[in-house]
Amino acid sequence: MxxxxxxxxxxxxxxxxxxxxxxxxxxxxxxxxxxxxxxxxxxxxxxxxxxxxxxxxxxxxxxxxxxxxxxAGRGHHHHFSCTRCSRVFTLHTCPVALPSGTVYPGGFIVEAHEVTLYGQCPECAQAP
Missing domain, CATH: 1.10.10.10 (Winged helix-like DNA-binding domain superfamily/Winged helix DNA-binding domain)
Structure with a gap:
C-alpha cells in the first residue's frame, strides 16, 4: 500500500x-x-x-x-436512535435542564449528562 x-x-x-x-x-x-x-x-x-x-x-x-x-467539536448535544432503521441522529436541543454543578437529590453533583431518545425517525414514522 x-x-x-x-x-x-x-x-x-x-x-x-x-x-x-x-x-x-x-x-x-x-x-x-x-x-x-x-x-x-x-x-x-x-x-x-x-x-x-x-x-x-x-x-x-x-x-x-x-x-x-x-x-468532535459539535458542542453539547444528545442522540436519537431509531428503533426501526437503527440510524442514530444528533439532536441539538437538550431535553434535560441539568447544568454542570447541579446538586441532584441524594448529594450527587452533576458534571455532565448524556441523553439518548428512542423511537422512530421521521422517515420511518411515515412508512407503512
Whole structure:
C-alpha cells in the first residue's frame, strides 16, 4: 500500500465522518466510504478511526453497547436512535435542564449528562 493511497483512504473516511448526520458504527463508515473506494477494507477503517480519534477529530460514543464515532467539536448535544432503521441522529436541543454543578437529590453533583431518545425517525414514522 502506498502513502498516496493511504492518504486518499483517510481523506474519504474523514469526509464520511464530517458529512454524517449522527454517530456512525464502523460498518456504516465502511459502507459509505466504499462508495468512493470500493476496495476499502474494514481493517483500514478501524485504523483510520483510531488515528482520527487520537488526532481529536472524532470521538467514540457508546449507544446500546455499540461503539459509534462522530465528529468532535459539535458542542453539547444528545442522540436519537431509531428503533426501526437503527440510524442514530444528533439532536441539538437538550431535553434535560441539568447544568454542570447541579446538586441532584441524594448529594450527587452533576458534571455532565448524556441523553439518548428512542423511537422512530421521521422517515420511518411515515412508512407503512
Amino acid at each position: 502506498t502513502a498516496t493511497r493511504s492518504t486518499r483512504q483517510r481523506d474519504v473516511i474523514a469526509r464520511v465522518m464530517d458529512d454524517a448526520e449522527g454517530p456512525l458504527a464502523v460498518g456504516d463508515v465502511l459502507t459509505r466510504a466504499q462508495t468512493d473506494l470500493p476496495g476499502l477494507g474494514v481493517a483500514t477503517v478501524y485504523r483510520t478511526l483510531k488515528l482520527l480519534t487520537e488526532q481529536g477529530r472524532i470521538h467514540p460514543v457508546t449507544l446500546d453497547g455499540e461503539t459509534r464515532y462522530e465528529r
